[in-house]
Amino acid sequence: MISKNIFEVEQRIQQACQRSNRDRKEVTLIVVSKTKPVELIREAIAAHMTDFGENKVQELCAKMEQIQEPVRWHMIGHLQRNKVKSIVGQVACIHSVDSVPLAKQISQEAKKKQVQCDILVEINIAKEATKFGILPEETENFLRKIAIFPNIRVRGFMTVAPFTESAEENRIYFRQMKQLAVDISAKNIDNMTIDMLSMGMTGDYEVAIEEGATHIRVGTGIFGERNYH
Numbered sequence: 001m002i003s004k005n006i007f008e009v010e011q012r013i014q015q016a017c018q019r020s021n022r023d024r025k026e027v028t029l030i031v032v033s034k035t036k037p038v039e040l041i042r043e044a045i046a047a048h049m050t051d052f053g054e055n056k057v058q059e060l061c062a063k064m065e066q067i068q069e070p071v072r073w074h075m076i077g078h079l080q081r082n083k084v085k086s087i088v089g090q091v092a093c094i095h096s097v098d099s100v101p102l103a104k105q106i107s108q109e110a111k112k113k114q115v116q117c118d119i120l121v122e123i124n125i126a127k128e129a130t131k132f133g134i135l136p137e138e139t140e141n142f143l144r145k146i147a148i149f150p151n152i153r154v155r156g157f158m159t160v161a162p163f164t165e166s167a168e169e170n171r172i173y174f175r176q177m178k179q180l181a182v183d184i185s186a187k188n189i190d191n192m193t194i195d196m197l198s199m200g201m202t203g204d205y206e207v208a209i210e211e212g213a214t215h216i217r218v219g220t221g222i223f224g225e226r227n228y229h
């Protein structure tokens with residue numbers, strides 16, 4: 001069941017890459033395993049999945065402990081400063097940096113562990129009142145403030161696009177994200193190489209790829225609906 005879903009998602013990723021003249025290697029599929037048991041994560045690993053995303057620190061840490069295979073873990077959910085310590089040095093990338101104190105805390109923890117921590121700045125591209133993230137027009141200013149922290153490496157941007165019926169409605173936002181990345185790169189701010197764009201979920205990842213996503217985050221499309229209780 002999971003391997004069949006993965007196969008289908010993979011086909012659609014390849015088709016989206018072809019439509020937009022992109023190399024399949026430019027796009028990393030992050031399997032979003034939140035709420036799903038480790039048995040299902042193991043099935044996904046058996047189907048050659050290498051990157052997993054979680055949105056809660058406690059759940060992420062529990063799963064990292066149980067999964068011995070050398071997969072990459074991505075923190076994609078809102079992160080509190082007091083929880084930074086338990087994931088720095090363990091995760092491949094923190095996608096959800098949305099405040100200067102959080103960036104500072106990550107750098108301090110990374111320094112203690114003598115590592116560099118890859119981060120993405122979360123952008124509230126559609127300026128939704130309910131969403132976390134930096135507003136696009138505040139991004140440059142924000143980046144200049146966090147550029148001074150020595151043990152983080154800003155790799156790019158992440159966004160959670162609006163929930164819509166039709167993926168096409170989000171094309172404009174994905175395009176704006178790509179443009180933001182291009183504009184910011186041209187400013188050559190210290191300490192950052194903008195080469196990651198984390199955008200697109202089950203409902204809209206194909207459009208996100210067409211507009212330049214390097215990392216897509218797919219949960220439901222692989223594991224089916226989540227049961228929250």
Ligand SMILES: *Cc1c(COP(=O)(O)O)cnc(C)c1O
Binds near residue numbers: 032218219
């Ligand atoms: C849950 C989640 C996803 C995956 O959503 P699906 O619609 O199930 O693919 C992606 N990104 C973030 C930040 C999430 O919290």
